[in-house]
Amino acid sequence: MTAGIDLGHPQAQSVRSDEDVVRVRQLVRTVAVAVKLSLVDQTKVVTAASELARNTLVYGGGGSVEVATVENGRRKGVRIVFADSGPGIADLDLALTDGYTTGGGLGLGLSGSRRLVDEFEIETSPETGTRITVTKWSR
Amino acid sequence: MERVPILKIGDILLVSIQVDMSDQTAVQLQEDLAERIVDTGCHGVIIDITALDIVDSFVGRMLSTIASISKVLDAETVVVGMRPAVAITLVELGLSLNGIRTALNVERGMELIAAAHADELDYQLDDDPDAETATP
Amino acid sequence: MALSTEESGRLAALLSGQADRVTSRWTEIVTSSLRGRLSQAELRRQVQDLHSAIVATSEQGDIDLSADNAAELRAALADLSRGRARQGFSATETTVSIFALKDVLAELVQEAGGANALNDYVAFAKLVDEMGLFTFESFVRTRESLIADQAEQLLELSTPVVKLWEGVVAVPLVGTLDSARAQVVMERLLQTLVDTSSPYAIIDITGVPAVDTQVAQHILKTVVAARLMGADCIISGIRPQIAQTIVALGIEFGDIATKASLADALRHVLRLSGVETARRQPRRGA
Numbered sequence: 001m002t003a004g005i006d007l008g009h010p011q012a013q014s015v016r017s018d019e020d021v022v023r024v025r026q027l028v029r030t031v032a033v034a035v036k037l038s039l040v041d042q043t044k045v046v047t048a049a050s051e052l053a054r055n056t057l058v059y060g061g062g063g064s065v066e067v068a069t070v071e072n073g074r075r076k077g078v079r080i081v082f083a084d085s086g087p088g089i090a091d092l093d094l095a096l097t098d099g100y101t102t103g104g105g106l107g108l109g110l111s112g113s114r115r116l117v118d119e120f121e122i123e124t125s126p127e128t129g130t131r132i133t134v135t136k137w138s139r
Numbered sequence: 140m141e142r143v144p145i146l147k148i149g150d151i152l153l154v155s156i157q158v159d160m161s162d163q164t165a166v167q168l169q170e171d172l173a174e175r176i177v178d179t180g181c182h183g184v185i186i187d188i189t190a191l192d193i194v195d196s197f198v199g200r201m202l203s204t205i206a207s208i209s210k211v212l213d214a215e216t217v218v219v220g221m222r223p224a225v226a227i228t229l230v231e232l233g234l235s236l237n238g239i240r241t242a243l244n245v246e247r248g249m250e251l252i253a254a255a256h257a258d259e260l261d262y263q264l265d266d267d268p269d270a271e272t273a274t275p
Numbered sequence: 276m277a278l279s280t281e282e283s284g285r286l287a288a289l290l291s292g293q294a295d296r297v298t299s300r301w302t303e304i305v306t307s308s309l310r311g312r313l314s315q316a317e318l319r320r321q322v323q324d325l326h327s328a329i330v331a332t333s334e335q336g337d338i339d340l341s342a343d344n345a346a347e348l349r350a351a352l353a354d355l356s357r358g359r360a361r362q363g364f365s366a367t368e369t370t371v372s373i374f375a376l377k378d379v380l381a382e383l384v385q386e387a388g389g390a391n392a393l394n395d396y397v398a399f400a401k402l403v404d405e406m407g408l409f410t411f412e413s414f415v416r417t418r419e420s421l422i423a424d425q426a427e428q429l430l431e432l433s434t435p436v437v438k439l440w441e442g443v444v445a446v447p448l449v450g451t452l453d454s455a456r457a458q459v460v461m462e463r464l465l466q467t468l469v470d471t472s473s474p475y476a477i478i479d480i481t482g483v484p485a486v487d488t489q490v491a492q493h494i495l496k497t498v499v500a501a502r503l504m505g506a507d508c509i510i511s512g513i514r515p516q517i518a519q520t521i522v523a524l525g526i527e528f529g530d531i532a533t534k535a536s537l538a539d540a541l542r543h544v545l546r547l548s549g550v551e552t553a554r555r556q557p558r559r560g561a
């Protein structure tokens with residue numbers, strides 16, 4: 001249930017199955033609506049979240065997603081952190097190239113999500129896994 | 140796991156996706172459709188995504204695969220009802236849905252399939268030396 | 276913290292002791308600064324609202340304008356500035372209503388006298404300054420959102436999407452296209468395709484003097500998005516300069532249909548859809 005969620009606190013969702021990826025989409029949608037993103041911006045951030053959560057599941061071997069509202073002066077936004085303790089991304093530049101995939105995908109998940117959000121940060125290493133933080137601001 | 144129903148209306152299979160599909164549900168739909176095309180001998184498939192509020196790379200890939208599979212099975216697939224926000228997002232994501240025919244709604248989708256079918260008849264008629272009078 | 280508990284106690288006493296006199300004098304000063312643009316009665320009501328909010332807050336002990344217990348006072352100030360911003364008053368005209376309280380307080384403190392008089396006046400004046408600043412800020416915020424709203428309305432007015440023919444919609448773009456406007460237009464165009472079930476759209480840019488890379492990209496993306504939805508776009512009225520820009524910027528218009536004028540584009544579309552129906556119907560009848 002997402003009714004009555006406290007938007008002041010980050011909402012966490014573990015990512016262990018592809019049903020969880022659906023839950024991540026729904027959670028991000030709820031928060032995006034709450035911070036009044038436009039319909040197109042909601043669609044963009046939910047799509048990006050779907051891509052990144054699936055990567056967390058498929059390549060990171062599962063992990064967790066945290067969704068929070070953020071505020072900077074006049075604008076509100078949604079910030080999402082995807083974290084896993086998988087093998088990390090060996091060549092980040094390559095992984096961020098359109099069409100690069102090691103899993104038989106289209107290779108658009110990472111590069112495409114980066115275009116769909118306003119801020120995009122990756123920390124990755126073989127020891128600590130991968131942690132991606134994205135933010136979408138209301139216009 | 141939820142399963143997306145496939146309806147047969149006349150000579151057309153109609154799939155109306157109403158739920159936020161898990162990846163597994165999407166893969167299942169792909170398999171179910173291939174089977175139904177063969178079982179029914181239908182030459183047209185309409186996938187109505189009016190209710191979908193996002194299409195990500197996984198669903199996009201599934202749509203492309205369904206289109207290719209149905210082509211191999213001699214059926215034309217048309218994806219209908221994509222919302223503007225979804226289309227704008229797909230363009231930004233970089234997904235071009237190559238090889239997929241699209242239409243604004245089910246009605247227009249049926250027209251497309253009928254036209255494709257007529258083209259095919261044209262082609263067969265044009266091949267036939269006795270059919271010259273039929274060419275406009 | 277602006278006022279200590281003792282100071283705010285004395286402020287409460289001073290303001291509520293002669294409430295009527297205070298609000299009358301306050302109203303008087305404000306009236307002269309607004310030169311009759313608000314009725315005396317209206318001003319008096321506003322001043323009384325502020326007066327009671329200040330008294331209520333100061334009766335609760337120390338005053339800190341940013342603290343929780345000053346919420347009512349902040350709301351009263353925000354109310355005033357919102358109203359004034361909507362009515363078209365300037366920022367100065369609005370904050371003067373607050374600063375006028377300083378003059379009133381100076382008179383009151385002077386009359387009351389006592390050992391704390393000077394100290395109190397300085398402290399009260401500081402509080403009034405803070406209230407003035409707060410008012411100014413909420414005034415500006417209201418004005419900004421009003422301007423944004425108006426800009427959006429203008430945007431919608433200046434970008435009509437019209438149904439030209441059964442199955443054909445058009446957007447005649449006029450004037451400078453910036454990125455924000457291009458985006459709004461394109462979203463509306465796509466929605467209109469759905470609403471009218473039109474498989475053809477004509478984007479007419481005859482009235483657009485110039486495009487930059489971003490705008491050209493927006494148009495391009497719209498054409499691709501429309502295609503994903505099952506509709507075709509035709510771009511008409513590309514001026515020679517714009518064609519040069521497009522080529523110089525290396526933007527690929529690829530296989531997008533372009534026509535010299537809106538009329539040409541419409542003719543093209545009608546021929547496309549006409550050919551389809553003409554070719555299809557006799558076959559089906561046969």
Ligand SMILES: Nc1ncnc2c1ncn2[C@@H]1O[C@H](COP(=O)(O)OP(=O)(O)OP(=O)(O)O)[C@@H](O)[C@H]1O
Pocket residue numbers: 051055056059060084086087088089095096100101102103104105106107108109110111130196197
């Ligand atoms: N969380 C992660 N941990 C480890 N490797 C990752 C992670 N996310 C992405 N990668 C690597 O980056 C590559 C590119 O990812 P991207 O999402 O862009 O494409 P994809 O998942 O292969 O295909 P698509 O998402 O288009 O279906 C992946 O193939 C994988 O090798």
Ligand SMILES: [Mg+2]
Pocket residue numbers: 051054055105108109110
């Ligand atoms: Mg991926």
